[in-house]
Amino acid sequence: MSPDKEFWYENARLELARRLDRPGTPPRHDRAKNVVMFVxxxxxxxxxxxxxxxxxxxxxxxxxxxxxxxxxxPAVALAKVRLINCTGGHVV
Incomplete structure (x- = not known):
């Protein structure tokens, strides 16, 4: 896994484009204007x-x-977060 932020931005951009182009996805003009994220x-x-x-x-x-x-x-998602520089939890 790469710690380079450009790698992750590009990876996310390509994945989003792939999902927006698959059948059943609403037209792009119907996309959300805002997002509420619960962490x-x-x-x-x-x-x-x-x-x-x-x-x-x-x-x-x-x-x-x-x-x-x-x-x-109407829409929910899960995100799994991993640290790439250690195996434990959050390091302060």
């Missing part, structure tokens, strides 16, 4: 699933029917 440290898939189940159980259901507010957003 939740520790909100992995297992934690989110557990939160949905707990919410469902607290609502008197079996659990799997639970949903979180952002589950209703």
């Amino acid at each position: 939740g440290d520790g909100l992995g898939l297992a934690t989110l699933t557990a939160a949905r189940i707990l919410k469902g159980q607290k609502e008197g259901k079996t659990g799997e029917e639970g949903w979180l507010a952002w589950d209703l957003f």
Whole structure:
């Protein structure tokens, strides 16, 4: 993996272009003007699933029917962050 920021910008630009050009993607004039980004440290898939189940159980259901507010957003994404210069967590 390259620490060069130009590598990552170009990689992201090409991936975005590829996804915008695939079938089913709305026309480009319908693109979002703004983006709201939630950064939740520790909100992995297992934690989110557990939160949905707990919410469902607290609502008197079996659990799997639970949903979180952002589950209703028209578009969501996940990002996995890795440090390229060490194997541990954030270094201060």
